[in-house]
Amino acid sequence: MNVADSEVVASIMGEAGYQPTKNIHDADLILVNTCSIRENAEQRVWGRLDLFRSEKRKRPQVVVGVLGCMAERLKEKLLESDKMVDIVVGPDAYRDLPMLVASAGEGHKAVNVLLSREETYADISPVRLESNGVSAFISIMRGCNNMCAYCVVPYTRGAERSREPATIVREAQEIFIAGYREVTLLGQNVDSYSWINQSTAGREVEGNVSAKGSSNIGFAQLLGMVAEIDPLLRVRFSTSHPKDLSDEVLETMALHENICKHIHLPVQSGNSQVLERMNRKYDREWYLGRVKAINTILPGCAVSTDIIAGFCGETEEEHSETLSLMKEAGFDFAYMFKYSERPGTKAARHLSDDVPEKVKTRRLNEIIALQNELSVASKKADIGKVFEVLVEGKARKNISIVRDVESNISATDKMQIKSDNHTTMMGRTSGNKVVVFQTQDVKPGDYVMVRVTSATSATLIGEVERLKGL
Numbered sequence: 001m002n003v004a005d006s007e008v009v010a011s012i013m014g015e016a017g018y019q020p021t022k023n024i025h026d027a028d029l030i031l032v033n034t035c036s037i038r039e040n041a042e043q044r045v046w047g048r049l050d051l052f053r054s055e056k057r058k059r060p061q062v063v064v065g066v067l068g069c070m071a072e073r074l075k076e077k078l079l080e081s082d083k084m085v086d087i088v089v090g091p092d093a094y095r096d097l098p099m100l101v102a103s104a105g106e107g108h109k110a111v112n113v114l115l116s117r118e119e120t121y122a123d124i125s126p127v128r129l130e131s132n133g134v135s136a137f138i139s140i141m142r143g144c145n146n147m148c149a150y151c152v153v154p155y156t157r158g159a160e161r162s163r164e165p166a167t168i169v170r171e172a173q174e175i176f177i178a179g180y181r182e183v184t185l186l187g188q189n190v191d192s193y194s195w196i197n198q199s200t201a202g203r204e205v206e207g208n209v210s211a212k213g214s215s216n217i218g219f220a221q222l223l224g225m226v227a228e229i230d231p232l233l234r235v236r237f238s239t240s241h242p243k244d245l246s247d248e249v250l251e252t253m254a255l256h257e258n259i260c261k262h263i264h265l266p267v268q269s270g271n272s273q274v275l276e277r278m279n280r281k282y283d284r285e286w287y288l289g290r291v292k293a294i295n296t297i298l299p300g301c302a303v304s305t306d307i308i309a310g311f312c313g314e315t316e317e318e319h320s321e322t323l324s325l326m327k328e329a330g331f332d333f334a335y336m337f338k339y340s341e342r343p344g345t346k347a348a349r350h351l352s353d354d355v356p357e358k359v360k361t362r363r364l365n366e367i368i369a370l371q372n373e374l375s376v377a378s379k380k381a382d383i384g385k386v387f388e389v390l391v392e393g394k395a396r397k398n399i400s401i402v403r404d405v406e407s408n409i410s411a412t413d414k415m416q417i418k419s420d421n422h423t424t425m426m427g428r429t430s431g432n433k434v435v436v437f438q439t440q441d442v443k444p445g446d447y448v449m450v451r452v453t454s455a456t457s458a459t460l461i462g463e464v465e466r467l468k469g470l
């Protein structure tokens with residue numbers, strides 16, 4: 001999400017005459033786009049600000065700005081810190097950046113952290129930063145209305161609002177024409193995407209006609225509209241909320257081969273009481289029911305998740321239910337975190353962060369160890385199968401080294417393995433698994449059919465059978 005926001009900022013500043021640079025010593029303006037989701041994310045930003053301050057000491061004319069969630073949360077406090085910050089801009093105020101930067105250049109520090117009920121930056125064509133030229137993110141909504149007890153997002157990014165579908169489809173078309181082959185539709189809770197089109201009252205236009213005569217485009221319809229741009233454009237999305245993931249979305253995924261068969265469905269905990277304290281609005285049975293619906297409607301669809309270890313009041317038994325749910329769901333991948341209390345959230349105000357740090361760490365380690373086993377099992381099950389892979393670029397490691405890691409060959413032996421004229425390339429399956437393979441003649445953006453021959457815990461290793469369609 002922050003990448004997508006930085007791309008909007010790059011576009012706004014581009015219009016004002018600025019260009020991105022990779023070299024901090026060349027920059028007239030340094031902007032850091034921040035996340036507040038966990039305390040360690042904020043700690044990293046404070047570290048970065050130290051670096052920017054030393055740059056500003058050498059070149060006092062440089063303007064330093066803090067953007068995003070941390071700007072929204074800390075507001076003027078950032079200007080008052082000793083970090084030499086000039087501007088503080090919340091996630092809904094990026095259009096104001098050129099004016100704020102200009103006034104900072106004249107010596108006036110400035111803050112705009114107003115949240116909006118309408119801003120979606122719908123008309124802005126993001127400048128793709130550090131892109132691989134194959135995959136791009138498209139923001140389809142902003143903010144969140146869910147108020148999960150542990151989460152700072154509703155406070156830092158404001159209320160949920162959906163972006164007009166025509167602007168999303170247009171952006172996806174432009175991306176496809178520019179050569180990209182994959183879009184990821186982004187929102188905190190994509191399943192609650194909703195656009196009421198009043199101007200089409202009474203007519204059925206790519207959506208459902210309500211009793212009042214206005215048409216509503218929900219996430220399933222939007223997904224179908226983007227998928228229909230071209231069969232060669234892969235469509236992904238994130239994040240799905242278990243309480244809102246509908247069968248209609250799953251059926252739309254089944255209808256379109258180019259909608260990737262992967263759902264990121266954060267569970268957070270496997271225990272219903274913990275989920276209630278978290279205010280997640282579903283219980284263990286509901287979550288497992290959604291996983292069953294995915295497996296029924298989309299056999300073979302990958303499911304990944306987010307898990308929080310050591311939330312307020314979590315007992316050993318409650319923790320063990322997270323482990324048992326993980327096994328039952330058989331997650332392909334997970335992001336796993338220790339609970340980190342965030343000021344101002346419901347949990348910080350009403351619940352006690354009472355699981356000792358040592359216990360949180362141990363529980364997180366148990367969750368990570370189990371997920372490693374599940375990830376290995378999910379990859380081993382792919383050996384022998386053929387997958388359509390979208391090529392993203394050269395692999396960071398040569399294939400012989402990836403194989404060595406798997407077989408624990410010593411470093412000296414590694415040096416002796418000869419690489420041939422082939423290049424090791426990487427891409428992803430529809431289920432979002434990384435595959436590396438050697439080839440002479442494919443380029444980023446190509447689709448290839450790859451047979452998986454072996455796997456490490458993180459990567460599938462394969463051989464190209466043929467280009468797709470040949």
Ligand code: SAM
Nearest residue numbers: 037150151188239266306307337338339340342
């Ligand atoms: N909107 C998504 C959802 O509902 O699952 C995820 C949003 S959040 C940016 C990404 C993940 O960070 C969450 O799914 C949760 O696991 C984790 N997270 C959020 N707040 C946290 C906190 N206070 N401590 C630890 N992890 C947290």
Ligand code: SF4
Nearest residue numbers: 144146147148151153
């Ligand atoms: Fe945070 Fe919950 Fe909204 Fe996700 S759904 S952003 S976890 S409040």
